Amino acid sequence: MNASSPACRQNGSCLHPLQWLRASQSAALLAGVLLLLLGAAMPAEAAKIGELTETDVFEQAIRFFSMKDPTARYALSGAVLLGISCGLLGSFIVVRRMALLGDALSHAVLPGVAMGWLWHQTKDPVAIFVGATIFGLLGTFVVSLIKQTTKLKEDAALGMVLAGFYAVGICLVTMIQRLPQGNKAGVDKFLFGQASAMGPDDIKLMAVVTLIAVVVLFLFYKEFLAISFDQAFAHVSGFPTRLLHYSMMLLLAFSVVIALQAVGVVLVSAMLITPAAAAYLLTDRLHRMLWLATLFGMVSGALGAFISFLQTSLPTGPFMVLAASLVFGCAFLFAPRHGVVVRWVRRRSRARRVQRENTLKAIYHVLEDRDFFGEGVSLNELAERRRETVEDASQLATRLVRHGLATLHEDGDLILLTPEGMQRASAIVRNHRLWELYLTNAASIAADHVHEDAEKIEHVLGEETVRKLERRLAFATRDPHGRAIPSTADIQKISKGGSSPEEVTGYGRRP
């Protein structure tokens, strides 16, 4: 059942090598597409914002990502750190359907930021961190207070708290900017974020907080998984569910607060939700989702910081969020199982296959009507059989040729099936007739009611099911309408190179 290595069986959060490959493949694909898109968008973007040429962007990229420049170093490491913590905590709030709480919390911290500023009259990371965390938790507390004591539901409570706290914060920030004394430069940066405004103290704080989040989530992964999936069951398992929930809220507040400087109050919730939402589309397991969300958070953070690095006055937050949205867009379109494009391609290829199989079936019917005598099937015969124009039939025939199922002769007018084509044609006819027989015999449905159903079922029956049907029907040779059912044994004979075409008539020339 579980083919993973013995070491993997010890802990629950280990990937099967193949699954890893699949997950990492999709992630690599995404990253590739993203870089391509960005590469295409970048020169135009840069030309618009500053008069930067393409080489400038390239040079800037080297300068930025080589981290020689201290500003770039702080901005990049800050962006990566916030990507990690936001990706991890964001995953939990997305699967717990608490995304709006993240939004409310991130707006509620603004008064705390301002108060932390007022405390020292300058930008002290720790004072701001403490102030912001207190107000973030106060905001979530007010939400649950409103929810518990009134008949208002959570959405209304969240909306009110979000706007109310944010309004207080804006007032305070405006007030600070009008203060005559003190170094007030940069308090407005908390609104939209400025990665280049971060200094070594900020980075140290971010690193400590991110480390705490990573360690706590690693140690208590099982417990957090349990309360996220089924809180009541976690309680019965003896876990302190309330304590776990509040610790998670505290970590959430932490990751919002450390992201503030780079992303800004207004958009920080997007860095929580968007990378996690993209990861959610790509995988069905929580631990893999955590990895992917972290990766996406880091990539979006770094890209956003880089773009804002191109020109000093550019805010970082919007670009990070745009990068994250781009990642989400790729996941939405190209996710291996649920992606829109992938689903479309899959549906189209299925439709094409059904069409080919129906063409093969029509050719088989033509051949069958003359007891498999004669040299293949002409386009006219196929068109007549399918009640289509010769042009349509010609197109269908070309598609068969492209898949190696038939060859065209006499200026494309004569279709001869290849052995594989004949095999597939017989298999489809067999499926159709077996299913008709099954419906009439085993399910007692009238013989004139079964054709429509079989038209669909013939394309989806697997080999296994066909064998079962054959056994169940005692290898019957005639369908309810009296026509012959090609047997699996006969069909297999076609592919064997040993037998000459004459033995298994239909696709070859007969004298």
Add this chain to the structure above:
Amino acid sequence: MPVEIHDLTVAYHRKPVLWGIDLVVPKGRLVGIVGPNGAGKSTLIKAMMGLLPLSSGWVKLFGEHSRRNLKRVGYVPQRESVDWDFPVNVMDVVLMGRYGHLGMMRRPTRKDRDIARESLDKVKMLPYANRQISNLSGGQQQRVFLARALAQESDLYFMDEPFSGVDAATEAAIVTLLHELRDRGKTLLVVHHDLPTARNYFDMLLLLNMRVVAFGPTSEVFTQELLQRTYGGRLTILSEVAEAVRTRT
């Protein structure tokens, strides 16, 4: 005694839902909890596990305060109580049944995985172990929850409508499983909403409508008169008073 309840009252938003419940369930019985909608059936089992605050009274499991013996309790919640799009597979869910034995911070071992696999096998879901839970039918989801409860290896089971939304084959399989557990000395309390089958499934019945109407062996309790008292309008005075309590306090 697996379950002892004395004078238990539970209120939602100050409106009493359960009122003065006394109950003693002997060991090794399969007990059905039946009653009309809003009778407090789910509330009762949640209160027994300490998931809800009690307005008055106490609950003892195996002679001790319920919190101390939670590890001996297995739980099958209502199927709708969780998000089936949650990113976990069947095995992950069943392994959660082992979490209580593992305690905090410890990861499931190979032994836990073996137990989880055996539990899945008992409900015939082993072939689905790696399937994502959203790709399961209602009956299969219920089986997964049962497997998780089996993996808990408990002495006392609380099950909230394990038959809701399952097909006849699954229902029969679950009943067999419940009887098997009972025969192994486990005590089971099962919320059930279908009266005709309740008679055949359970050893004892608890007829509940805000308070205990009757509790005893199925043959003694399943009478026209008692059922009418449970489902009929006899309790209107009680619910009127409950409403008064809510509005005046």
